[in-house]
Amino acid sequence: MGEWALRAGRVVLGVVCLILGVLGLFLPFLQGILFLVIGLTLLSNESEWARRVLEWVKRKSRWQAIPAVAEKGKCESDGSEGPVG
Numbered sequence: 001m002g003e004w005a006l007r008a009g010r011v012v013l014g015v016v017c018l019i020l021g022v023l024g025l026f027l028p029f030l031q032g033i034l035f036l037v038i039g040l041t042l043l044s045n046e047s048e049w050a051r052r053v054l055e056w057v058k059r060k061s062r063w064q065a066i067p068a069v070a071e072k073g074k075c076e077s078d079g080s081e082g083p084v085g
Contacts, residue, residue, distance in 0.1 A: 007046060014042030014050070 024032025
């Protein structure tokens, strides 16, 4: 029963996040895109359509294009040290 409750909770939370995301696209005080991505991420474990939409969002966004920081403190553009502080 524990695994079933976890899956059901994940689906309910994912749907709530999707609803908040759609509302957030029209209301200035909600971060719509953030809630949409969180909702899709939660639902992608349970639903094939959510997994496909999330992959499409990843392809269309710059998430894949931003490289991980290889050397901490280095500026990517000129290789100089980053801000000191």
